[in-house]
Structures are given as C-alpha cells and as structure tokens.
Amino acid sequence: MSFDARVSRRICSRIIALASPLVPRWRRAEWREEWESEVWHESNRLAESGGLGGGGAVRLAVRCLGTFPHAAHLRAADWSSDMMMQDLRYALRTLLRKPVFALTTVLTLALGIGGNTAIFSIVNAVLLNPLPYPEPERLVWGNGVFSQNNAASVSPPDFVDYRAQNQVFEELAASTFGARSMTVTGGDSPEAVGVASVSANYLAALGLKPALGRSFTTEEEAAAQATVVMISYDLWQRRYGGDPGVLGQTIELDARPNTIVGVLPKGLRFPRGSEVWMPITLADQDFQMRAAHFLRLIGRLRPGVTIERAQADVDVIAQRLEAAYPNSNMTWRLGLLPLREQLVGNARPALLILLGAVGVVLLIACANVANLLLARASSRQGEIAVRAALGASRMRVLRQLVTEALLLSCLSALVGLVLAYLTLRGLPRFAPANLPRLEEIRLDLTVLGFTAALAVVVGLAFGLFPALQLSRAGVAERLRQAGRGREGGGARMRGVLVVTEVALSVVLLISSALLIRSFDRLRGEDPGFATDGAVVARILLPIGRYADPESRARRQEEVERGIASLRGVVAVGAINALPLVEFSGDTRVYAARRPPESNADWRYAQIREVTEGYFDAMSIPFVRGRGYNASDRGQPMRTVVINESLAREFFPGEDAVGQRLAIGFGPASGGTWIPPLEVIGVVRDVRQFTLGNPPGAEFYLLFSQSGNSAGMTVVARTSGNARRFVGPIREAVRSVDSEQPLARLEPLDAALDSTVSNPRFQSLLLSAFAGLALVLAALGVYGVLAYAVAQRAREIGIRMALGAGAGDVVRMVVARGLLLTGVGLGLGLLGALAATNFLENQLYEIGPRDRVAFATAPLVLATVALFASWLPARRAARLNPSLALREE
Amino acid sequence: MSPRQLGYATLAVLQALTDGARYGFDIVDRTGLPSGTVYPALASLERRSLVTSRWESDATARAEARPRRRYYRVTAEGARALREAARRFEELGLGGVAPMRHTGPARS
Numbered sequence: 001m002s003f004d005a006r007v008s009r010r011i012c013s014r015i016i017a018l019a020s021p022l023v024p025r026w027r028r029a030e031w032r033e034e035w036e037s038e039v040w041h042e043s044n045r046l047a048e049s050g051g052l053g054g055g056g057a058v059r060l061a062v063r064c065l066g067t068f069p070h071a072a073h074l075r076a077a078d079w080s081s082d083m084m085m086q087d088l089r090y091a092l093r094t095l096l097r098k099p100v101f102a103l104t105t106v107l108t109l110a111l112g113i114g115g116n117t118a119i120f121s122i123v124n125a126v127l128l129n130p131l132p133y134p135e136p137e138r139l140v141w142g143n144g145v146f147s148q149n150n151a152a153s154v155s156p157p158d159f160v161d162y163r164a165q166n167q168v169f170e171e172l173a174a175s176t177f178g179a180r181s182m183t184v185t186g187g188d189s190p191e192a193v194g195v196a197s198v199s200a201n202y203l204a205a206l207g208l209k210p211a212l213g214r215s216f217t218t219e220e221e222a223a224a225q226a227t228v229v230m231i232s233y234d235l236w237q238r239r240y241g242g243d244p245g246v247l248g249q250t251i252e253l254d255a256r257p258n259t260i261v262g263v264l265p266k267g268l269r270f271p272r273g274s275e276v277w278m279p280i281t282l283a284d285q286d287f288q289m290r291a292a293h294f295l296r297l298i299g300r301l302r303p304g305v306t307i308e309r310a311q312a313d314v315d316v317i318a319q320r321l322e323a324a325y326p327n328s329n330m331t332w333r334l335g336l337l338p339l340r341e342q343l344v345g346n347a348r349p350a351l352l353i354l355l356g357a358v359g360v361v362l363l364i365a366c367a368n369v370a371n372l373l374l375a376r377a378s379s380r381q382g383e384i385a386v387r388a389a390l391g392a393s394r395m396r397v398l399r400q401l402v403t404e405a406l407l408l409s410c411l412s413a414l415v416g417l418v419l420a421y422l423t424l425r426g427l428p429r430f431a432p433a434n435l436p437r438l439e440e441i442r443l444d445l446t447v448l449g450f451t452a453a454l455a456v457v458v459g460l461a462f463g464l465f466p467a468l469q470l471s472r473a474g475v476a477e478r479l480r481q482a483g484r485g486r487e488g489g490g491a492r493m494r495g496v497l498v499v500t501e502v503a504l505s506v507v508l509l510i511s512s513a514l515l516i517r518s519f520d521r522l523r524g525e526d527p528g529f530a531t532d533g534a535v536v537a538r539i540l541l542p543i544g545r546y547a548d549p550e551s552r553a554r555r556q557e558e559v560e561r562g563i564a565s566l567r568g569v570v571a572v573g574a575i576n577a578l579p580l581v582e583f584s585g586d587t588r589v590y591a592a593r594r595p596p597e598s599n600a601d602w603r604y605a606q607i608r609e610v611t612e613g614y615f616d617a618m619s620i621p622f623v624r625g626r627g628y629n630a631s632d633r634g635q636p637m638r639t640v641v642i643n644e645s646l647a648r649e650f651f652p653g654e655d656a657v658g659q660r661l662a663i664g665f666g667p668a669s670g671g672t673w674i675p676p677l678e679v680i681g682v683v684r685d686v687r688q689f690t691l692g693n694p695p696g697a698e699f700y701l702l703f704s705q706s707g708n709s710a711g712m713t714v715v716a717r718t719s720g721n722a723r724r725f726v727g728p729i730r731e732a733v734r735s736v737d738s739e740q741p742l743a744r745l746e747p748l749d750a751a752l753d754s755t756v757s758n759p760r761f762q763s764l765l766l767s768a769f770a771g772l773a774l775v776l777a778a779l780g781v782y783g784v785l786a787y788a789v790a791q792r793a794r795e796i797g798i799r800m801a802l803g804a805g806a807g808d809v810v811r812m813v814v815a816r817g818l819l820l821t822g823v824g825l826g827l828g829l830l831g832a833l834a835a836t837n838f839l840e841n842q843l844y845e846i847g848p849r850d851r852v853a854f855a856t857a858p859l860v861l862a863t864v865a866l867f868a869s870w871l872p873a874r875r876a877a878r879l880n881p882s883l884a885l886r887e888e
Numbered sequence: 889m890s891p892r893q894l895g896y897a898t899l900a901v902l903q904a905l906t907d908g909a910r911y912g913f914d915i916v917d918r919t920g921l922p923s924g925t926v927y928p929a930l931a932s933l934e935r936r937s938l939v940t941s942r943w944e945s946d947a948t949a950r951a952e953a954r955p956r957r958r959y960y961r962v963t964a965e966g967a968r969a970l971r972e973a974a975r976r977f978e979e980l981g982l983g984g985v986a987p988m989r990h991t992g993p994a995r996s
Contacts, residue, residue: 037955040954041955063913063923066923068924069924069925069927070931073932077935
C-alpha cells in the first residue's frame with residue numbers, strides 16, 4: 001500500500017474516532033468497523049487509480065465528516081419517543097412513591113415560579129410592552145420647565161405658539177392635566193365621570209381614529225365655551241348600550257347640555273382617568289393668560305426626528321417667547337421626554353427591585369429542591385447501581401434523573417401559573433392606585449413563554465447537579481456504598497447550597513427591613529393635622545347648577561349645618577382640595593411692601609379655599625392671629641390666612657399678622673390685580689402633596705369671598721369612631737338636597753391611606769418575599785442537618801457508646817448548623833452592602849446602610865436557624881446507641 | 889411500514905440500491921448525496937425493514953487480505969415502497985425516482 005493511502009487513512013480514522021462517542025455504545029463497534037472498512041476500500045481504489053492526489057484525499061476526508069451526522073442520527077434514534085415516555089412513566093412512578101417529597105418540592109417551586117410569573121407579567125405589561133398606539137416611539141410628552149420646577153404645566157397661549165411655530169412635530173396636542181370629576185345629570189342614574197379637555201388634534205397625535213363619529217374641529221377648540229364632547233367606548237357601551245345613534249344626542253354634565261360628536265377607540269383611557277373629552281376653549285378668558293399653566297402636551301414627532309432635535313427646536317421658540325413676554329415667560333421652557341418614560345418611568349425602579357427580589361426567592365427555592373434531591377440521591381444509590389449493572393449507560397441514567405427534575409419543575413410551573421393568575425386577579429385591590437397601565441396586566445403569550453422557559457431552566461438548575469453526582473461513581477463503588485451509614489459525596493455540595501440560601505435570605509431580609517422601617521417613618525410623619533375620628537365628604541357644586549358664587553356658598557353652608565347638627569359631630573369645615581389627597585393650584589405672591597425687582601424673582605405659593613370651620617375640624621392650630629369667623633361673611637375679599645412657611649419666606653423676622661400680601665398674575669399676564677390682602681392669622685404647616693415632601697408656602701382664602709371652586713371637601717370631626725358617622729352624614733347631605741352628588745365619603749384616615757399605597761405595596765411584597773426566603777432557608781438548614789443525623793446515626797451511636805453525653809451530641813449538630821448559618825450570614829451581609837444601594841431612592845429618611853435593619857435581619861435569621869438546627873440535634877441526642885449500631 | 893412517507897434523499901438511496909449499489913460509499917457515488925445524508929437514510933430504512941444489511945464472511949475478506957464490508961439489500965417491502973413512491977411522483981408529474989447523477993462508474 002502506498003504512503004499516500006496510509007496518511008489519508010490515518011486522517012480518516014482520526015475523524016471516525018472523534019465522532020464515535022456520539023454513537024450509542026451497543027452499536028459503536030459495528031459502526032466503526034463499517035466506516036473503517038469503507039475508508040480502507042476507497043483509499044485503496046484511489047491509490048490504485050492514482051486518484052489520491054488531485055484532491056481525492058481531501059474529498060475522502062470530507063466524506064468522512066459524514067460520520068458526525070450519521071452518529072447523531074443513531075443517537076437520536078436511540079433516544080426514541082418510546083424511551084421518553086418510558087422515562088416519564090418511570091419518573092412519575094418514582095414521584096408517586098414519595099408523595100410528601102413530591103408535594104413539598106412542587107409547592108416550594110410553585111411559590112417561586114408563581115411569584116416570578118406574577119411580577120414578570122406586571123413588568124412585561126408596564127415596562128416592556130410598547131404603548132398601545134401606532135409607532136409609539138414617536139410619541140413625546142411635554143412639561144413646563146422653569147427655574148423652580150421641571151414638571152410643571154404649560155399655559156394655553158404658549159401651547160398655541162409652540163404648536164404653530166415648531167418644525168419637528170407631525171402633531172402637537174394639549175390636554176388639561178389628568179381628569180376632573182363631573183356628574184352626568186338629567187337622566188335616571190346620575191354618575192360621576194372623569195373629564196379632560198383636549199386640543200382638537202389630540203386623538204390624531206396619538207395616531208388613533210374615533211370608533212364612531214369625529215374628533216373636535218379647530219373651530220370648536222377656538223370657542224369660548226365647550227358644547228361638544230367625545231365619550232369613551234366603555235361609557236358608550238354602559239350608558240347607551242353601544243347604540244350608534246348616540247351621535248348628536250345630548251349628554252348633561254353638571255347640568256349643562258353637550259352634544260356627543262364622537263366615541264373614543266376601545267380601551268383608550270388617556271389622559272388618565274378620563275371618560276369624557278371636551279375641547280379646550282381657547283377664547284375663554286382662563287385660556288388667555290400666559291402665566292396660568294394648566295396644560296400638558298403630547299406630540300407625535302415627524303418620522304426620523306430625534307427627541308434631541310425636537311428639544312433644540314422648541315428651545316428656540318421658548319427663547320423667542322421669553323423675549324416677547326418677559327413678565328410671564330422668564331426662565332420658562334418646554335421639556336420633552338418620551339411618552340413612555342413619562343407614563344412608566346416612576347414605576348420602573350420599584351418594579352425592577354421586586355423582580356430582582358422574587359428572582360432571588362426562586363434561586364433559594366431551587367437550592368432547597370436541589371438539596372432535597374441530593375439527599376434523596378444518596379438513598380437511591382442502590383437503585384441506580386442496579387440499573388447500571390443491568391446495562392444502563394451513564395447517559396441513560398442522567399437522562400432519567402433530568403427527566404424527573406423537569407417533570408417536577410413543569411408540574412410546579414403549572415401550579416405556579418394558577419397562583420400567578422389568582423394573584424393578578426386580586427391585584428387591582430392591593431396595587432398602588434397610581435401604578436401605570438394596570439389594566440394592561442395579564443398572562444399573555446410572552447408571560448407563558450417566560451414561565452415555560454423558567455420551568456426548563458429551573459429544572460436543569462436543581463436537577464443537573466444531583467444527577468451528575470449520582471451518575472458519576474462507578475458501579476462497584478456505588479453498590480458498596482449503598483445503604484452504608486456514611487454521608488456520601490453530596491455532603492459538601494449540600495453545605496454550599498445551604499450557605500447560599502442563607503446568604504440570599506439575609507440580603508432579602510435586610511432589604512425588606514429597610515423598606516419596612518422607611519415605610520414606618522413615612523407613616524409616622526406628622527401630616528400637620530389630626531387624622532383620627534374625622535370623616536370627609538366631597539360635595540360637588542357644579543357651576544351649571546349654581547351659577548353665582550353666592551348660591552354655591554349658600555348651598556355649602558346648608559350642607560355643613562346639616563352635618564353639624566348630627567350628634568357626636570364636634571366641628572365641621574370644608575376645603576376645596578384636601579391636603580395629600582386632592583390637588584389645588586398655585587399662584588404668584590409677594591409681600592406688598594417688597595414687590596419683586598425682576599420677573600425672575602417671582603415666587604409661587606399654594607392657594608386653597610376654606611370655610612370658617614376648616615382649621616378646627618382638621619385640628620390645625622393657629623400660631624398667630626385668628627381664623628375666619630362670622631364677621632368675615634358677606635364681606636369683600638380683604639383678608640387672608642397664611643401658613644408658617646409663607647410667613648417665614650415673605651415676612652422673615654417680623655410678625656406676619658397685619659402685613660399685606662399681594663396675590664395673582666396681574667394685567668400684564670392677562671389676569672387682573674386684586675388689592676393686597678391683610679394677613680389675619682398664621683396656621684401650622686400641613687403636608688400638601690405627599691407625606692414625604694416638606695410643606696411649602698401656602699395661603700387660605702375664604703370660600704364665601706373668593707368662591708371659585710366647583711366642589712368642596714367637607715371635614716367632620718367626630719367624638720367617636722369615624723366609620724360609624726359615614727351613614728348619618730350621607731343622610732344629612734341627602735336631607736339638604738336629595739340630588740346632591742357626593743364624590744367621596746369616607747373616614748379621613750381611609751382617604752389618606754391611598755396616598756401611601758405605593759410604598760405599602762412595595763414593602764408588603766418585599767416582606768412577603770423575604771418571609772418566604774426565611775422559611776425556605778430554615779427548611780434548608782433543617783433538611784441538611786436532619787439528613788446528616790440520619791446518615792451518621794451509626795457514628796453518633798459509637799460516640800455515645802464511648803461515653804459522649806446528650807449535650808455533646810446536641811452541641812455537635814448545632815455547631816454544624818451554626819457554622820453553615822454563620823458563613824451564610826457573613827456572605828449575606830457583604831451581599832446586602834452592595835444590594836441595598838439599589839434601594840437608596842426608595843427609602844424615606846433612612847440610609848441604605850441603616851444599622852437597625854442590618855442588625856435585626858441577621859438576628860432574626862440566626863434565631864430561626866438555631867431552632868432549625870436544634871430540632872435534628874434533639875433527635876440525635878435521643879438516639880438509642882445500641883439500636884443505631886444494630887441497624888447496619 | 890410506518891405511515892410516514894419517504895423523503896427524496898431516502899428514495900434516492902433506495903433507488904441506488906435497486907440499481908445495483910451494495911455498500912455505503914457506492915451509494916454516495918451513485919446518488920451524489922453527501923455521506924452525512926446517505927448513512928442516516930440507510931439507518932432509518934433499515935429500522936423500517938425496507939433495507940437489510942449483512943456483513944460478508946470473515947473468510948472471504950481474509951482471503952483477499954482486506955477488511956470485511958457491510959452489504960445492503962432492498963427487501964421486498966422496500967421494493968414495494970419504492971414502486972409506490974415512483975407512482976406518486978409520476979402522478980405529480982415529477983418523473984420517476986432516479987439517482988440525481990452518476991459521479992463515477994458503477995462498480996460491484
């Protein structure tokens with residue numbers, strides 16, 4: 001044979017040898033012989049015909065690469081579907097034989113997978129899914145930005161100029177911020193609906209078309225009064241049964257007739273909470289003031305325009321406006337950001353933290369199950385050895401064990417899906433009221449895919465280690481070890497898993513302790529008024545029914561008198577916007593003696609309207625001077641009550657009472673001056689927007705004098721349990737006017753509860769996760785020790801026979817538990833130092849390194865771990881030495 | 889036979905055997921298909937009893953001072969399956985099943 005033929009043959013042999021492990025072992029010899037033989041014959045033929053040169057040898061080598069698909073094909077055929085079913089049946093039988101083990105495992109994992117599915121579906125709907133509008137990436141949000149605030153509103157004249165002068169928007173549209181409550185009147189069933197005023201091109205900017213009818217016209221937008229409305233799809237279905245004849249019908253809102261010209265697309269609830277759209281009314285006097293900011297903008301960028309370019313474009317317009325109207329526009333800009341960011345940006349950090357936490361819980365659950373499997377693996381040594389002895393290859397055994405793990409994880413995923421479904425169904429009840437896109441949250445295909453992937457990953461994560469461990473040792477070794485009183489090779493792995501569990505639980509416990517403490521601080525914050533024993537009721541005083549301020553004030557007084565006459569009600573008053581719960585507006589103010597020198601020096605203060613009894617009813621004490629009383633009634637507006645912050649800011653170092661305060665925008669901005677008001681009293685500050693924000697300057701006008709608000713919130717201070725007064729107060733209001741709409745009627749503390757629903761949701765969920773983690777970690781410690789005690793019964797028996805007392809045995813076992821816990825605690829503390837940084841922005845008035853949290857959480861875990869170690873230790877101490885020794 | 893129909897490559901292998909090919913590399917030559925296609929096709933044909941194989945006797949091989957070869961042969965069932973497939977192909981206007989090309993001389 002030629003030299004060429006030999007070299008060529010050697011290369012081919014190498015290739016065949018490389019592919020051969022893929023071939024099932026029982027066919028390998030035959031397979032190899034066939035290929036070697038074919039190569040021998042072919043290379044011989046080529047050598048004889050002189051074809052080995054000229055690429056023949058290369059072609060032969062390439063042909064030998066066919067060994068790989070061939071080998072893979074044989075392997076795949078070997079793993080036929082029959083075998084898969086066989087594996088599954090066997091796995092199922094194995095699980096059913098140990099139902100407690102199976103149940104524990106499935107429940108543990110189901111909690112982990114279910115939690116992850118639920119949180120992921122929230123994250124998916126809120127953060128990942130694109131906004132439900134065409135080409136949502138082109139949508140931007142516009143805030144007013146000025147020296148003191150970068151999330152203010154925009155004035156209507158500014159909006160009109162931005163819309164006319166920009167070169168970057170396909171559409172730039174405006175709406176009032178949020179929705180205001182109005183009552184559908186004139187029918188059989190009055191109901192409260194959210195109403196927003198929008199520019200004519202609002203729907204077009206979102207890229208949508210009406211489901212029925214038309215949008216507003218530019219003439220309707222330019223009018224002085226709104227006479228047409230669009231209604232939401234839901235309202236159309238609910239109130240009009242989906243009748244297409246609704247177009248042209250009249251709907252009475254706060255006793256004013258409006259013509260329905262269109263129905264909004266199904267599912268659209270934007271601006272947030274709106275069910276009725278009205279056109280903005282640019283000819284109305286309120287819409288003419290450049291200094292009165294109450295619109296928010298949305299824009300659809302022209303194709304290809306970046307948000308940076310758009311920002312540069314509107315900045316140029318802002319500078320032009322500032323030069324033209326320095327009195328109102330000094331330092332004002334229009335700030336653009338992606339609409340998606342505006343809607344969900346605030347929710348992102350909290351949701352990601354929850355997703356991380358629930359992921360950690362799943363990791364712990366996996367570690368726990370891996371531990372259980374490892375423990376069981378040792379007791380299955382004998383079974384595996386027998387299977388191997390009967391001819392099962394290592395691959396076959398591995399497949400069997402992984403099939404079992406996947407069966408467990410898939411069962412758990414199914415149970416987890418049910419848990420997630422139930423959680424999401426209950427979500428609207430405990431989710432924070434301001435969680436964006438709440439209505440879009442559901443178990444969709446993406447979520448199901450996520451859960452399926454999770455099941456596989458989880459199954460491999462906890463199944464592969466024990467399977468590898470178990471399938472490794474040689475047959476003889478395993479047969480020898482089976483049933484022996486020794487811990488086996490998995491002991492170290494189990495220790496590592498428990499340490500990991502403890503460490504991860506510590507991180508979660510510390511994080512949740514931080515959030516709980518922060519939440520406590522927030523709840524403990526003094527709002528500045530007494531929250532117990534008061535009931536609040538929102539009285540709507542629609543301008544359509546009460547045209548003049550006097551009639552509104554009269555009705556308000558009648559209602560208050562009716563409530564005050566109830567037994568047990570000790571004080572009654574009202575305010576146009578309840579602090580922390582409802583929002584009022586702000587306006588420009590200055591001390592009359594010191595007018596601002598330039599437009600940039602203007603300061604703003606919150607403005608609220610109250611009735612005489614308000615400060616008493618809220619238990620807001622006076623620091624100086626007096627409140628409004630009967631002598632102010634019927635007088636023109638000459639006096640004002642201010643808060644401490646305003647006094648400090650505008651009258652520093654002097655007595656504010658008797659000073660004069662100038663309020664308003666002035667004619668230069670399209671408003672009118674009112675004469676400066678005399679300060680008659682200074683009240684203590686109350687928190688205005690959130691419990692976490694310190695109060696700012698604020699002043700209170702007397703409702704019967706200023707009379708602007710179309711609704712007042714009555715506060716009734718009672719001498720007893722506020723909840724019991726809800727019914728009587730409703731009756732009292734009804735007896736004044738049976739048709740008087742009530743938009744809110746609840747105890748004051750219940751109304752305030754919603755203002756902390758966000759941090760509560762977060763700390764509640766994180767605590768639940770941490771609690772779960774703690775239980776799982778404790779189970780882990782317990783499981784490892786209990787197993788070790790059972791395996792080492794013989795050794796313990798010998799020790800006791802040699803004179804070790806029960807105390808020694810307990811010490812030995814507990815020491816092992818504490819060692820594992822201690823190492824885990826140390827690692828967990830290090831991990832927490834890094835992890836809690838992510839929490840920093842979620843914490844109120846405590847740092848991410850808060851000592852109490854860092855001390856308490858490990859203490860809790862150590863206590864639980866001690867208990868978990870003590871149980872198996874006690875069992876070990878009660879061993880009967882002679883029985884333990886005889887059991888072999 | 890399983891109800892699953894035979895793919896083109898499998899049919900080509902069957903046809904090559906019918907045409908007189910006897911061992912793996914011969915089929916590769918006759919069909920022009922890559923060896924990574926031909927061998928799996930042979931394996932599945934054998935599993936479905938459309939093809940059988942036998943090793944030539946050690947004595948024959950030793951007498952010729954070469955390793956023994958594995959020979960493949962179409963079974964009666966395989967021949968039927970090939971006829972049936974050819975009929976279907978013709979119905980579809982695709983012509984008969986034939987090796988796609990001959991790259992070398994047919995050897996036995």
